[in-house]
């Protein structure tokens with residue numbers, strides 16, 4: 001991989017326990033009894049029914065389940081895009097229930113990189129301008145450093161040669177690579193991706209997956225909703241959601257009753 005642009009010296013902010021008042025030894029993500037109920041014209045609909053979940057730093061987690069099972073609702077709770085009806089959520093030691101709407105947006109921008117199925121790049125900005133946006137929004141890195149950092153990240157995802165094109169001038173897979181660079185802009189420890197390969201052909205999906213694998217090796221934590229069974233088999237842990245509850249977990253990090261790996265849980269091959 002070319003490295004025409006040097007990695008900027010200054011790292012992004014890291015999530016640390018001092019950001020909030022987490023329980024001792026808290027994992028990166030911790031949910032306790034999270035319930036989400038929506039009010040609908042025909043009454044209350046409970047989309048999440050008391051989720052307990054812990055995800056450690058450096059895990060690569062796939063969230064799977066049938067359409068309507070609650071996958072997006074779950075990750076929207078973790079990113080703070082939506083609020084729980086009850087229950088507690090800590091991310092990196094921050095009890096995010098306590099954040100106001102204004103604080104939530106800035107906190108999210110600094111600590112979580114979000115990747116969407118349809119990329120959601122701003123069409124009137126070039127690829128490099130799209131990658132600079134989160135740094136501008138959160139006032140991260142010195143203004144003079146932001147362009148070089150954006151170019152460095154585009155290089156990491158093999159898109160530096162297209163930096164000055166508009167999103168409409170590159171392919172879907174290339175747009176997703178730019179979106180991944182954008183998600184990395186503020187150097188967040190956590191990446192959350194909702195169907196990141198859902199709009200890509202299988203070869204391009206595989207290259208995006210390989211990029212995620214590399215990021216996990218660099219100690220990023222990735223939480224990914226996917227319908228792609230092949231990809232879900234290649235992560236370190238899968239969480240299956242059904243009717244708003246965790247039906248099943250598989251992988252090396254899956255909890256067991258006695259603290260030892262559960263022999264009944266299949267050990268997935270590492271990514």
Ligand SMILES: Nc1ncnc2c1ncn2[C@@H]1O[C@H](COP(=O)(O)OP(=O)(O)OP(=O)(O)O)[C@@H](O)[C@H]1O
Nearest residue numbers: 038040045047065066067068069070071072073074
């Ligand atoms: N704003 C809302 N108001 C009412 N019901 C909602 C709302 N958002 C989601 N739901 C319902 O909550 C349930 C879970 O939705 P969610 O989007 O989390 O499912 P999902 O597993 O991500 O589905 P898919 O795989 O199709 O994206 C669904 O039955 C959905 O209709």
